[in-house]
Amino acid sequence: MAEIQLRNVGKRWGSFIGVHNFDLTIADREFLVLLGPSGCGKTTTMRMIAGLEDVTEGEILIDGKVVNDLEPKDRDVAMVFQSYALYPNMNVYENIRFPLKVRGIDPATHDDKVRRASAMVELDDFLHRKPAELSGGQRQRVALARAIVREPNVFLMDEPLSNLDAKLRVSTRAQIKNLSHELAVTTIYVTHDQIEAMTLADRVVVMKQGVVQQVGSPTEIYDRPANTFVASFIGSPAMNLMEGEVTGGVFRAEHVEIPVSAPDGPMTLGFRAEDASLAEGAGQITAPIYTLELLGDATMISVRVGGALVSVKADKSFRAEIGDDVSFSVPTEICHLFEAGSGARIGE
Numbered sequence: 001m002a003e004i005q006l007r008n009v010g011k012r013w014g015s016f017i018g019v020h021n022f023d024l025t026i027a028d029r030e031f032l033v034l035l036g037p038s039g040c041g042k043t044t045t046m047r048m049i050a051g052l053e054d055v056t057e058g059e060i061l062i063d064g065k066v067v068n069d070l071e072p073k074d075r076d077v078a079m080v081f082q083s084y085a086l087y088p089n090m091n092v093y094e095n096i097r098f099p100l101k102v103r104g105i106d107p108a109t110h111d112d113k114v115r116r117a118s119a120m121v122e123l124d125d126f127l128h129r130k131p132a133e134l135s136g137g138q139r140q141r142v143a144l145a146r147a148i149v150r151e152p153n154v155f156l157m158d159e160p161l162s163n164l165d166a167k168l169r170v171s172t173r174a175q176i177k178n179l180s181h182e183l184a185v186t187t188i189y190v191t192h193d194q195i196e197a198m199t200l201a202d203r204v205v206v207m208k209q210g211v212v213q214q215v216g217s218p219t220e221i222y223d224r225p226a227n228t229f230v231a232s233f234i235g236s237p238a239m240n241l242m243e244g245e246v247t248g249g250v251f252r253a254e255h256v257e258i259p260v261s262a263p264d265g266p267m268t269l270g271f272r273a274e275d276a277s278l279a280e281g282a283g284q285i286t287a288p289i290y291t292l293e294l295l296g297d298a299t300m301i302s303v304r305v306g307g308a309l310v311s312v313k314a315d316k317s318f319r320a321e322i323g324d325d326v327s328f329s330v331p332t333e334i335c336h337l338f339e340a341g342s343g344a345r346i347g348e
């Protein structure tokens with residue numbers, strides 16, 4: 001069992017702050033995803049937990065014990081990286097077995113452990129192959145098995161799927177999800193891919209420039225983004241956001257008029273493409289079609305509102321031409337409101 005506590009953890013290099021005031025308790029067996037754009041501090045946070053990077057502020061605790069000064073090897077964490085660095089001259093079996101040898105684990109148990117780990121990632125039939133004789137996805141699974149075989153207390157994975165092509169990424173993602181269910185080990189998983197985060201996580205931590213923006217379940221983050229950054233990072237397409245002005249209980253921007261319950265002033269209004277619908281008569285947004293995208297199961301209609309492109313998901317049978325006027329119904333209750341300056345969410 002392993003509960004991980006980050007108490008106001010920070011990392012600074014000279015005057016540059018890589019991670020600022022990270023404060024979170026990760027429950028035993030939780031699958032936590034750190035999500036954010038490149039350079040936001042995900043890897044640094046993970047490396048501090050692993051002990052590969054010094055903490056410059058705060059404390060990290062594993063099962064109630066401060067580990068700031070513990071060597072990586074004494075923390076009982078296993079890491080899987082984006083580049084899987086297998087030993088090219090060893091076959092799959094020996095690659096998976098390697099951590100057991102290094103850690104001086106009783107040789108009599110090796111065969112059993114290697115076979116169990118390789119079965120979990122469906123590599124049983126490839127044990128005799130060298131890494132060069134494997135596909136990218138199989139190599140990544142060897143790296144996973146090599147981490148599993150140690151039966152660590154904590155699993156750290158840093159963008160483990162990013163070297164795989166799109167199709168393989170989806171199947172390997174499913175495998176990681178299934179594996180984590182089976183292993184039930186506390187896992188911290190780093191990615192910049194919001195779909196990976198949404199599909200894998202018990203909770204997601206959204207980061208920007210070293211600062212945590214929101215922590216919540218995938219549903220919470222999707223349904224109630226804490227600010228415009230989170231709103232624009234989660235979902236495909238991301239939430240539609242438009243800047244406008246509220247006067248007398250009505251939000252107005254070019255082509256837009258939506259009743260809202262908010263005080264007068266500048267504001268950002270957001271809604272998701274699937275929440276709005278085509279209006280029969282005059283809706284709250286009326287504008288010429290900027291582009292139409294056929295998605296197979298639906299049609300994505302985009303219009304230009306002020307400076308922003310706004311997308312609405314329509315039926316797959318929808319037919320129109322670029323330039324035709326369309327009108328959308330955007331009910332008040334589906335709208336999200338954010339402060340104009342800070343971008344912080346207003347209300348529930």
Ligand SMILES: Nc1ncnc2c1ncn2[C@@H]1O[C@H](COP(=O)(O)OP(=O)(O)O)[C@@H](O)[C@H]1O
Nearest residue numbers: 013016018036037038039040041042043044045
């Ligand atoms: N050793 C270092 N010295 C100085 N800055 C660093 C060092 N390592 C990382 N950084 C900076 O810290 C920030 C966060 O990096 P990182 O944690 O790798 O981001 P992410 O994994 O989210 O892409 C980046 O701006 C990066 O350039």
Ligand SMILES: [Mg+2]
Nearest residue numbers: 039042043044
């Ligand atoms: Mg990184």
